[in-house]
Amino acid sequence: MQILDKEQLRKNLDEVIWKMEEARISVSEHHIVKLVTVAKYTPIENIRTLYELGQRAFGENQVQQLKERMGLLDDLPLEWHMIGTLQKNKINNLIDQRPALMQSLDSIDLAVELNKKLEAKGQKISCLLQINSAKEESKSGIMPEEAIDIYQQIKETCPNINLKGVMSIGAHTEDTAIIQKSFETTHNIYQALTNKGATICSMGMSGDYELAIKCGSNLVRVGSALFKS
Numbered sequence: 001m002q003i004l005d006k007e008q009l010r011k012n013l014d015e016v017i018w019k020m021e022e023a024r025i026s027v028s029e030h031h032i033v034k035l036v037t038v039a040k041y042t043p044i045e046n047i048r049t050l051y052e053l054g055q056r057a058f059g060e061n062q063v064q065q066l067k068e069r070m071g072l073l074d075d076l077p078l079e080w081h082m083i084g085t086l087q088k089n090k091i092n093n094l095i096d097q098r099p100a101l102m103q104s105l106d107s108i109d110l111a112v113e114l115n116k117k118l119e120a121k122g123q124k125i126s127c128l129l130q131i132n133s134a135k136e137e138s139k140s141g142i143m144p145e146e147a148i149d150i151y152q153q154i155k156e157t158c159p160n161i162n163l164k165g166v167m168s169i170g171a172h173t174e175d176t177a178i179i180q181k182s183f184e185t186t187h188n189i190y191q192a193l194t195n196k197g198a199t200i201c202s203m204g205m206s207g208d209y210e211l212a213i214k215c216g217s218n219l220v221r222v223g224s225a226l227f228k229s
């Protein structure tokens with residue numbers, strides 16, 4: 001992907017923020033939504049420019065790339081999110097990066113392993129439980145009907161994991177009704193977990209963030225829409 005000039009990035013960012021505004025205000029004036037820029041496709045020059053334009057939170061889906069970029073950009077006060085599947089042999093690498101939020105905790109096994117390694121290092125990490133809300137074989141995540149139990153189980157057995165809510169990727173289809181349903185499924189789980197301390201409902205990407213916000217998302221992960229030329 002190419003390096004974009006500041007005016008192009010400003011235009012893209014303005015457009016995304018404007019659409020987020022419209023969507024969130026249709027829910028409530030008080031519904032605040034956070035934008036996490038998914039940087040995985042883009043050269044780091046674009047991240048620097050977006051930072052100059054006021055953007056702070058960035059997400060990566062691979063530990064290796066997260067590490068590299070956090071290193072190259074450590075002169076900036078950025079907030080980093082891990083949003084991709086975490087292999088067990090990369091857990092220590094991730095922990096050492098101390099990301100602000102690990103959004104893709106997708107199994108009880110991974111939680112137990114992660115907790116063990118955190119304990120050994122005397123560290124904690126904030127996580128979201130990833131829900132496979134449309135039950136797609138190609139996606140990782142907890143099945144919706146098990147999500148509340150597993151959330152509770154992780155809270156009870158993994159003291160070094162600070163669970164903050166849920167994350168989901170909308171159903172992979174052109175059918176808006178089905179995508180909406182997948183967001184509603186995740187949001188219902190989120191709501192049931194608010195009395196267990198959940199505060200983040202992460203859903204919505206470039207193609208569906210407005211719909212996600214209307215379904216109650218309070219964190220969107222947007223990549224390609226910000227980097228179009």
Ligand SMILES: *Cc1c(COP(=O)(O)O)cnc(C)c1O
Pocket residue numbers: 038040061083084169204205206207221222223224225
């Ligand atoms: C790549 C990615 C995104 C952003 O995708 P875009 O469609 O480019 O906005 C969001 N969430 C996850 C988990 C991703 O891997």
